[in-house]
Amino acid sequence: MDQDKNTIEFYERLKKQLEEDTTWPSPYLFKFIVPANLEKIAEIRAIFDATDAEINTRDSAKGTYTSVSIKVTMQSPDEVVKKYLEVSSVEGVISL
Template identity: 55%
Template sequence: MDENNPVEFYKKLKEQLTETSKWPSDYLYKFIVETKTDKIDKINTIFDNTGAVIDLKESKNGKYTSVSITVNLKSPDAVIEKYKKVGEIEGVISL
């Protein structure tokens, strides 16, 4: 994500999602977080009760965890809303 201009980033993302997918659609999120924190629990809470499939994979040394989340969402705006909520968690890297 372009941290210098998140408004422009989300505008471009919405355009791309609108052009490339029919909605509702499955969307795959990927995040990287430090393993020994409560950040994974916070991400899980954001996607709780959405029917999301969450896959966790620790790095070789165990310091970081890859969080892959597949969820069916109604619109590009719903995708962006989740990105913004996860973005409020300090130290989470969105891929």
């Protein structure tokens, strides 16, 4: 996975902030926006398959995009960053 410098710095800051602010394991809320495409949503669901994830979706007003909220217990900041990186491989996804 080829990452630019800004992306690497972002995830390093996120990891540090999570280490300082959270006791692990802890529930974590991931939020993504994807084009309204069942295959893309299924790809994201598959990434969280082996977890206790509670996944909610909501279509945009025009139906062009779908927001995906995933509440899941994460074991560490490293695991959070790993999931963000896995989801970033889904074409068209925006992480919030």
